[in-house]
Amino acid sequence: MNCIIIDDEKTARIIIKKLSSQVENLTVVDEFSNAIQAIKYLNENEVDLVFLDFHMPDFNGLDFLKTINKPLKIILTTSDPNFAIEAFEYDSIIDYLLKPIELPRFIKAVQKVENHLSIANGNTNDITIKNDFYVNIDRRLIKIDLHSIYIIEAKGDYINIRTEEKNYIVHSTLKK
Template sequence: MDCIIIDDDATARLITRQLCLNSGKINVIDEFSSAIEAIKFLNSNTVDMVYLDIHMPTFSGFDFIKTLKNPPKIVLTTSDKNLALEAFEYKSVVDYLVKPINKERFDKSLDKLFSISNNVEESIIEKKETPEHIYVNVDRRLVKVHIPSIFLIEAKGDYINIKTKEKNYIVHSTLKKIQDKLPTHLFFKVHRSFIINTSEIIDIEDNTVLVNKDVVPVSRSNKGELMKKLNLL
């Protein structure tokens, strides 16, 4: 993973560079004592991440983040412990390291950084590989169904009821078979008889979830995993 270091303190830059070198995982492309010089560099170069000091004369680390339209992943470094809340308001910030940075804390930050990167890459790959449609057999006809339009699938004996905003499809199949065809970033089996499109959830109360106009039971064993999938505040 390629990075640059931005810090007006030469000693701090040296320490960060050495930590990167010792990790064997981070390649330091360049370092800058000025955020403005770093912006000029990024106008014609790309990196995976930036180690960025917050307090710098003239142009702060926060000013740097605001200037970039599509900033890389950023790990903030500072001697001030009181700016963490403000720091994490920026989506590009993945961690906040308080100086002096020790190896143990630096390594934990790396683990977090690589975990986020891997999850993003897996999500991108999955979305690229996921088909937009599925063909289902209805009354001896193969019917094309737009996958994102499906909000609920319910098992009914030897059949499943695929519900979309336009219409429902009764298909001779099982939840297991259709679950294997659906993208996991969108669909989740909340109960032995129900699969829901998590992007269509309206609200959750106790052990039920409202999807479109359907109230769907959520098994206790699946509720915790469902909550992890949601973008909770």
């Protein structure tokens, strides 16, 4: 799987390259200190994955997401946890890594991209079904075990998820 890194911090690019070298079948083909250079590269080249820093001067990760006009698989990297919820509003963002990035979490994010690529290519043999999912409650992502849910109710613009341990009220509809 070929990837590029977009991060204004040289140290962050070095760390992601080092982590990538420890993952089988993941190759960093180029790196960029700003998103504009990366867009020019992506207009002429194909990659499987983009590691994208959210906070960059002049043209940040959000600007990149709004500008890029091709389907990409992106792992967002940032030192600010407050952008996780906003990040997942974009279909191209597969995962979100909080700096400093640890190898086990990095590997998990790359595996998510591999699963997405397998589905896109029609290969579903290696896909595992997750037993949990995340919901946005009060601008925080809460992990809920699927097996603990005994009822999900729609109430207007809210969903009530009842589990064995707790009730969760999510501001969303079942129509999405």
